Amino acid sequence: MSTHKLKGLKGNGYQARWTDPAGSRRAKNFKTKAEAQRYEAEMTTAVRRGEYSDPQAGKAKLSSVYENWKASSVGLKPKTKASYDSLWTCMVQPVWGNRSISGISRSAVKTWISESKSITGKTVSASRMKQGYVLLKLLLDHAVDMNLINRNPIQSGSRSGKNLLPRIEVQKQKRALEKDELLALANNSGEYRLLILVAGLLGIRWAELVAITPEDFDFKKKTITVSKSLSEISGRFELVTPKSGKARILPLLNILEKNLKAICLATPEGEPIFKSRKGGYLRHSNFMKRVFSPALVKANVRHITFHELRDTAISQAIASGADVIAISRIAGHANPSITLNVYGHLLKDSMGAIQRALDESYADMNSGNPSGNQQLPSAS
Structure with a gap:
């Protein structure tokens, strides 16, 4: 590897020469000796570090x-x-x-x-x-x-x-429904009342919800398995794995069990339990226009997206005192950190409820009076 001065038919200037990782001799011409030497040094260093790429390939x-x-x-x-x-x-x-x-x-x-x-x-x-x-x-x-x-x-x-990306606008706070709002919305959704309740109580994503079939239910164990998702692209449907790539098991609530059992018995195996009025898969756009938006108006509920029914379910789980790992599993998040990032503000708001519950649990303890009959356990 060296720098050579070009003469005669080769023209004027200097040529940088080096050997690539495959052992082939390579060369490139430059007007000045400094340019050739600098380029040769760059190529030599790249080969030595295993970072070499063919200059022509670029x-x-x-x-x-x-x-x-x-x-x-x-x-x-x-x-x-x-x-x-x-x-x-x-x-x-x-x-x-x-x-x-x-x-x-x-x-x-x-x-x-x-x-x-x-x-x-x-x-x-x-x-x-x-x-x-x-x-x-x-x-x-x-x-x-x-x-x-x-x-x-x-x-x-x-x-x-560094510093290439634009600043992302602050995401608006998620809007969860109160229990009475959820019930009013469901009651005004006609034949899709049960769909709204399942979404608002269990937090199943739309694409997962419309893919659920009778075999996903175990009424003896009172569980629902979410193992597939319906992808809708340019009018076509395709069954894929859930967003996290993994199946998850949800508890079957008593309030939903009777109606879900009835609809499962009425639905052939392998077919979705929530269908369009023509018997096929539900399209998100049609459902929002024909069912969801009119139901919001009838129920006098402030406008929300369907995904905010999922936020409703998760916020209710947080309010009930469920721990973040359990909530993460139910929500189908890949790991609990996602739950904390998305719903951290709700977890923070629940601290007061947790404090009150602990205060009530230990109200009979007289930790401030050494002479009291009940003492906090020793740390030793």
């Missing part, structure tokens, strides 16, 4: 990386794939699709984020921009794995990846 377009990444990303759910396709088409591809990988810089990405435009030219929300950035980062990480570049210029945790 000319590959990001669009080719996206296709390779999609083909190799096995295990993605249909809805997740559709989400990535939307982000690529509307956010990433218009700006970066025809760019060479090596030509994507931190400063250019920073400008893209500050402008926050979609393919239509309209400004997108900070959360949508963050999703686009995450996809771009995934693709650049994949380019590193493909040995097209030796590092991701926007790698998180490095200097290059």
